[in-house]
Amino acid sequence: MSEEQVGPQPVAAEEAAPASAGRKKRRRGRVHVFDNWCKGCGICIAFCPQHVYEMDEDGRPVVAHEDQCTACHWCDVHCPDLAIVVTDVEEDAHGGTTDAGQ
């Protein structure tokens, strides 16, 4: 696991753009919310550009649409409780994924 690619991978642009469709390998993310730490502030839900999260009845995030995640890392970078980990995976042309860098 290369040190560079693991963990929160902030993108240079603050607001993540959807991964460009033209690229061969689309970047995708596996999204984990550490429930014990999450306080349900709603930031990830409100700001995820891909609307990956939905809110449960307690106001907490549910990773409802992981497949839409572009691994832009907005959410894990901004979660005030460090309760989100987004792991980069790569989707090959056929839609299969591998953990990036593994």
Added chain:
Amino acid sequence: MSEEQVGPQPVAAEEAAPASAGRKKRRRGRVHVFDNWCKGCGICIAFCPQHVYEMDEDGRPVVAHEDQCTACHWCDVHCPDLAIVVTDVEEDAHGGTTDAGQ
């Protein structure tokens, strides 16, 4: 006694120039050193542009050449002990003096 003319009369220029010879009434000063307050720092002696002061054996100023005083007020303005009062007098064409403004 007009308020404007009495008391320390600072000149606008920091370093006093000798009163211009061309003027009709030459400005002159009566110089008083309040001995009880003077601590003999030597500032008046060192800086009086007209060398009005001389130093006595204790290092204290003696008003030795009052006639040379141009009432430039450098000395009373700078005496750290407020021990000098220079009073403006005017010298008329004949050399007689009057207290200015009285």
Added chain:
Amino acid sequence: METNDRYEIRLAGEGGQGLILAGLILAEAAAVYDGKNAVQTQSYGPEARGGASKAEVVISDGVIDYPKVIAADLLLCMSQEACSKYVYGMKKNGILIVDSVHVDRVPTSRAYMIPITKIAEEATGRRITANIVALGLIVGLTGVVSRKAIEAAVRARAPKGTEALNLKALEAGLAEAERIRAEAERGQSVPIRAS
């Protein structure tokens, strides 16, 4: 010796649940509107929200010296932690009310397990009114202050513009208490006493 007619209430939960406000309202109902003596004290941690928070109210017809709860006549627990911590500091016949939304382990079978937060949400659409629902329950189940008094106190102390909302919450709590009492009278096995 007036120290014995004290009624001691402890409201325990987390910061942000409005327990101190609830205690204040209860005390004001007793002191201002029912004309009794009442003292309200509080205990909270450094957190602005979250963290343990506790309000205590002592009500008495006589002078109240020690202002804190010695052994609660009534304990309200709005968090698991509070429940675990305070359940043993009750009078023998003390009443335990627990918000079943937040608490699932209660070390006694003799408690009112009531989904207070849910009732609040249903009644007012706002979970934050759970504290006032709890007040309704407390008053309804114990009668420690009069209904009139608690209504007046809620009206007076509710943040401006939220009076109606909070009165609705109070109403919901009182109604739930009514229901429980009725069930108990009907002999339903509602666990009602903490040992």
Added chain:
Amino acid sequence: METNDRYEIRLAGEGGQGLILAGLILAEAAAVYDGKNAVQTQSYGPEARGGASKAEVVISDGVIDYPKVIAADLLLCMSQEACSKYVYGMKKNGILIVDSVHVDRVPTSRAYMIPITKIAEEATGRRITANIVALGLIVGLTGVVSRKAIEAAVRARAPKGTEALNLKALEAGLAEAERIRAEAERGQSVPIRAS
């Protein structure tokens, strides 16, 4: 009981006259070079220069407990104010030395009136060495420390580069003391004791 062989010296004048340095040198002469006990204390006001200033030195073969002057065996006054203030705090046979340049009113006729500052100026060209001239006088007139000791102490404590100058001042003081003693021996009426 060693408290009685104390020799108490008070040097009084104004800030800036170097009296504390003089006291220090005297104490060092006694303590380091004569091997006695010596304590030097000081008292001064808030002013950096001017204002009352005082140094005291107690010299003893035994232990020195109270470190200040109780009643001076020797009093040096370098200002009028000091003289007026301290002249009464002397032992019966105490020696009073006064700088006649600074002091003109001495409430006793039994004093050494010596133009110390003038002697300093004449000897070294620097009035500021009056303190060292005074030391020479004190040692010359009392023998409270040895000549060797005071010379060593002056040499050690004089600001770097001024050793020679200060030794000259000391010399002048010692010489003046010599002169006075000689005169006294010759029966001249030098007022020598403060009452």
Added chain:
Amino acid sequence: MAARLMQGNEACVEGALAAGCRFFAGYPITPSSEIAELLSRRLPQVGGYFIQMEDEIASIAAVIGASVGGVKAMTATSGPGFSLMQENIGYAAMAEIPCVIVNVQRTGPSTGLPTKPAQGDVMQARWGTHGDHPIIVLSPSSVMETFLLTVRAFNLSEKYRSPVILLMDEVVGHMRERVELPPPESLEITNRVAAHVPPEWYFPFEDPSTDVPPLAPFGEGYRYHITGLFHDRAGFPTERVDEIDAWIARAFGRIEQHRQDIISYEEDVPAGSRVLVVAYGATARSARHAVKLARAKRYKVGFLKLETIWPFPEEATERLARQCKRVIVPEMNLGQLALEVERVVGRQKVRRVNLANGEMITPQQILAAIEEK
């Protein structure tokens, strides 16, 4: 006035306003912040002045400055801020400037337990600044008493030209209680004595007719000097021993000679009492509760509740303790005022009950001490 449910900190605010306080400078700190918050709203309403300063040092300084301007002034803080104020409290004592400092005590030392009660600053209130200085310290045990002692704090401060410390604790400060405030006109309010001589004759630090010379406000014709240095009667720095001794004698004397007026307490010591409980602040409530429990058990117990803690009520303590075998001093600290009680009644007699972990001492703990032996 109608009954209200009022918080201790609020009662302090009401007391201050009733006493005529028109200036507050402070820096927020738990558990005192409500005092500042309430005054920030209330003072402008009555034409008074509120300012939040950059720290507590500045706060007490501004309070003294305002008082010199002739306005009754106060600040409020808790332990950490109180520590920072010490230098300038000494200044107020030295310059004899009236002002009230409220310390709502929390558990220390250091940041300690910011939201928990204590009585750990009792000795500090007396000795916190360097050098000997006169001071008055009051400590309330209820919301009503907070109101009354705040008024008294201002009165004593103005009357004796002394800083007065109101030593509250988190329990009393945050407690809400039923109170009926007395009507304003029923309150006795003391204002500082105005200078009564022409400026040329005025000495701010000596007056032949009284040990508390009038303090003329700045800006009203009495131009004089104030300093934290030892000073003569005109206020100018002095190093003269006679003038310094005169200041010491007068400054301490005026507190000493008016002990009767300054010291207040409540005694409930039936003849034949064997045990005396001495308490103050919130702990006095536990103590009174315990005394009642003990009496119900037929113990012969007396109770002395102190309102003034400095100057320490020596006479009362000694008088009431004389007949008793034991004196119990419960405090939310590790034994502070108990030291004075021991000094006055003999330490063999004294049983301390202490707790400094953020909890109140319970009546049961005191009762246990009463029942001992």
Added chain:
Amino acid sequence: MAARLMQGNEACVEGALAAGCRFFAGYPITPSSEIAELLSRRLPQVGGYFIQMEDEIASIAAVIGASVGGVKAMTATSGPGFSLMQENIGYAAMAEIPCVIVNVQRTGPSTGLPTKPAQGDVMQARWGTHGDHPIIVLSPSSVMETFLLTVRAFNLSEKYRSPVILLMDEVVGHMRERVELPPPESLEITNRVAAHVPPEWYFPFEDPSTDVPPLAPFGEGYRYHITGLFHDRAGFPTERVDEIDAWIARAFGRIEQHRQDIISYEEDVPAGSRVLVVAYGATARSARHAVKLARAKRYKVGFLKLETIWPFPEEATERLARQCKRVIVPEMNLGQLALEVERVVGRQKVRRVNLANGEMITPQQILAAIEEK
């Protein structure tokens, strides 16, 4: 070593250096400034650190910071600065950080008499910060003792992880006296105990084997937390009563249990003494002088010179006072340590001799008290 004429402040510097002090942060103030001035020259010569901070609050803070870095550290000040340091002295006590605070006392309160001596900060040294806290205070009476007690201050500070206050006075600080410093190798120097367990096992605030847990310097593998809040054994904030009580018990206990080691004094009380003079600091010299005068007059007088003043040497005072009818406590204040003496021996026995106007108490004044009655 050869005899030297040395000033008290200089002896303090030499003592500090001998004890291993390698950090000084301070802010100038009469009559302590010589300590800073000398150290600004000397510390760099031995590879140590000197910094003049923006004020006294910062000075004591920097001292604590440096000590956390593993370096023996001190500051020096006088009354006004000492008042400002109070909050952070409490922090050092709470966080158990060794450090030495020198207070060369001048006459207070407030700016007072900046160049004159006093012993007005004795109670402040004990009680100046908010909340109960353990503390050690030493007070020298001679230049030699200043050297020795400075060394002791560092030793005790390191040994007990406690702030130690060296309470000097202007007389001792500015006095020059003949001293022969002991050879460095003859001095007993205590260094703080190094952490002896691997980091995972290390608890900076609890050690099963000792009441003074080792303090690992920052940066050496022991990553832990320090706070002024009440904390658990790992240093993290806690509000748990059991953990707080444990801290209190250990922090005070370690001073209490080592009283024997911490307390030092000199007694000279011949059997049959009727009067005991208890003194410390510069006043002890007047007192010893007076005792000699009195004995010469055949009075039966004992003398107790205190070096440690806090914790107060109760046992010694009580033991020595027992046989005496009267105890005389001369102090350059209005009666501070006398309060403790009164508490311990009963106040009827105690005769205070006080002066707080900038002058030393003379032997004659004490003698007069001995001769009374």
Added chain:
Amino acid sequence: MRRYEENRMYRYLRRHKKFPNVWCPGCGIGIVMGALIRAIDRLGWEKDDIAMVSGIGCSGRMPVYMDFNTMHTTHGRALAFATGLKMVKPKMHVIAIMGDGDVLAIGGNHFIHAARRNIGITSIVINNSIYGMTGGQYSPTTPTGSLATTAPYGNIDQPFPICELAIAAGATFVARGTVYHAVELDRLIEKALLHEGFSVVEAVSYCHTTFGRINKLGTAVDMLRWQKENSVTREAAAKMTPEQLQGKIVRGIFHEREFPEYTAAYAKIVEQAMAAQRKA
């Protein structure tokens, strides 16, 4: 949990002990903490070499969570404590974490003096324009006109321009970021950490619990959104009129300058003194 173990971020946290943290849900302080961790991680510094010193306030709680040598000092004094530590451990990376009240109200003096000395400490000023921990009293950065619990009629004080003040006082690296621009923030922090002298990063955060509530600015989400919409980079700002800039937060590096770092300068003094000593 394995996932989290793997993540580098969590290496820097005292995660078994202290989480969830003490802050309100959504508080920006946590975002600053994340940015700081990323910056440190990129630098690859040893945890043992890092000291984190804080004052009192919500911000001041941060060190509790970080697996460094951490010290939570007294209110306002973090930089003074840090100065002592940095002096004796000049090779340590000393980071001071301070709230706006902490560092600019009670601690203002230590701030300007640490800057003046140019001592090698990185100051992270978490500016939420309010005293968060004590419940919403106005701070030296509360905007004029805003409400606070001690400014019920609106604040009449001017706020400090933190960066300008730091520059005037002598700081040699000064930058400002916002928590919304969290990635940019960690880059700024990284640069500050690398800077030799005294560096300041003003991290503009928010406190919805007090300031937000009183001023009716909504939730954490709302306040974050506000930041997004109301801040511009220095470069963009350069092209804007003063009117357009009104009320905007300008982000970027404002000052970077060479001047001898304090402990380095002091080391030279020691060298000199010891050399002289050896000679004598």
Added chain:
Amino acid sequence: MRRYEENRMYRYLRRHKKFPNVWCPGCGIGIVMGALIRAIDRLGWEKDDIAMVSGIGCSGRMPVYMDFNTMHTTHGRALAFATGLKMVKPKMHVIAIMGDGDVLAIGGNHFIHAARRNIGITSIVINNSIYGMTGGQYSPTTPTGSLATTAPYGNIDQPFPICELAIAAGATFVARGTVYHAVELDRLIEKALLHEGFSVVEAVSYCHTTFGRINKLGTAVDMLRWQKENSVTREAAAKMTPEQLQGKIVRGIFHEREFPEYTAAYAKIVEQAMAAQRKA
């Protein structure tokens, strides 16, 4: 003596009581006092309406000599005391007299906060680059490299640029003069006194007794002469290169700006609150 009675200057002095003053022969503080008196005299203000508040230091002794409402406070705190006084006596002319150590070392925080509030106090900062009263320890304005009793190897600190700091902190009138240019100084002080908000005049003085002695700069006369030769007006400075400006004291008004004065802004709050009260 009649002469002196006549002189207006002496109307402002407590001349029967306290002279000669406490300062060393030749100390520049006395020159500042003269300048201040001339400024006040020209303004024709009533002595009763003037309060003078000082801290501790040689400079702090000035109020003793002046026949106003005078207050010699604690070291560093003059502005905090003055703030309280100004609040309750907004019509009084409150002047704070402070030494460089007083106002910038221990008192730095009060300085920047008084500036931030823009409270109507005139600060006269007597900058002699040293702690005079305590005997020559380095101050926050001691030049880098200079000697002091606590900097025997030369000072390694940067000095504060007082005027820049005041401006950054929020002061609305900021000027610098020297005691050599004493007449100019009194004009600057006069303008500062007339300014509504917080005004600062840095009066560059000297301390020959400590700084001068240690750094071998000669007598008061020498140090005055140095000032004469090493200072330039702002206008002249504008035409000089940075190299030419090296080590020069620049004199003049550096900042003048309109912003509501604090007590005036507060008066509006009171108005508003009282009006609301009347309504209710």
